[in-house]
Amino acid sequence: MNAAVFHALGDPTRLEIVARLSAAGSLPLGKLTEGLAMSRQAAAKHVQVLRSSGLVVVEDRGRQALCSLQPEQLRQAELWIAGLAAQWDGRLEALRVFVED
Numbered sequence: 001m002n003a004a005v006f007h008a009l010g011d012p013t014r015l016e017i018v019a020r021l022s023a024a025g026s027l028p029l030g031k032l033t034e035g036l037a038m039s040r041q042a043a044a045k046h047v048q049v050l051r052s053s054g055l056v057v058v059e060d061r062g063r064q065a066l067c068s069l070q071p072e073q074l075r076q077a078e079l080w081i082a083g084l085a086a087q088w089d090g091r092l093e094a095l096r097v098f099v100e101d
Helices: 003-009 012-024 040-052 071-100
Strands: 056-061 064-069
Touching: 003 012, 003 040, 003 071, 012 040, 012 056, 012 064, 040 056
Parallel strands: none
Antiparallel strands: 056 064
């Protein structure tokens, strides 16, 4: 599992950006970061972290930077978390059996 994905998702602003891209598909950088309480430069840095983690791809389209979500990284994170959940389910089941016996 890529730790950079969890680092990128560990920030509320980046989570909001991921949520916006998930809902809208592709968005120009200006539209994507509209309404966030930060400068365009700060927002672009957040997008760069998402890009470096593989969660977002940015395409230059003329004068605009078009941002899109790359869901495969999210799927990999989901699978990793599901594996942990399965381990804990097994441990809890073993504890239940132990307590009931």
